[in-house]
Amino acid sequence: MEFYKKNEPLLIDNLKYFDEDNITIPESYKNFLIQYNGGRPENDHIDFKEGDNGTVISYIFGFTKERYGSFVRYQGTYAGRIPHNTIAIADDCLGNLIIMSVSGDDYGKIYFWDHEMEAYEGEEPDYSNLTLVADSFEEFINNLKSSDEIDE
Numbered sequence: 001m002e003f004y005k006k007n008e009p010l011l012i013d014n015l016k017y018f019d020e021d022n023i024t025i026p027e028s029y030k031n032f033l034i035q036y037n038g039g040r041p042e043n044d045h046i047d048f049k050e051g052d053n054g055t056v057i058s059y060i061f062g063f064t065k066e067r068y069g070s071f072v073r074y075q076g077t078y079a080g081r082i083p084h085n086t087i088a089i090a091d092d093c094l095g096n097l098i099i100m101s102v103s104g105d106d107y108g109k110i111y112f113w114d115h116e117m118e119a120y121e122g123e124e125p126d127y128s129n130l131t132l133v134a135d136s137f138e139e140f141i142n143n144l145k146s147s148d149e150i151d152e
Helices: 012-020 027-035 071-078 137-142 147-151
Strands: 003-006 039-041 045-047 054-060 086-092 097-101 110-113 130-134
Touching: 012 027, 027 137, 045 147, 071 086, 086 110, 110 137, 130 137
Parallel strands: none
Antiparallel strands: 003 039, 039 054, 045 054, 054 086, 086 097, 097 110, 110 130
16 A cells, blocks of 8 residues: 555554553454554545445544544544544545444444534434445455546
């Protein structure tokens, strides 16, 4: 996988974040973090699995000290705004998120989270503003396309 901008290499201790929060992530996502630790992907277009829309990925989050693209920062920012069984793994160019389910019947599925349709303050976030992107993290990564592929 190629990136316009890559994060610094992952420190294995960073993965303790998931253990401390009792989050079980798919092995493919863990391996991605170890190998790449996120960044701004060159192939940044993704089509939704449901419907005929898609989006442009700005950044796949990783463990970084930089403000933008920081996995930990985004988890804090969106806690209580995305469904409790999900984590934010990327964002798009319009301020929406790509999130992954980390528990339940849809474990490992990847969704587009539409910030303009999010639950009102005080309401429990649900799946009403989510669109399925991929059935797994591998499928999400494998389905990223370049702008050249979109234009064809």
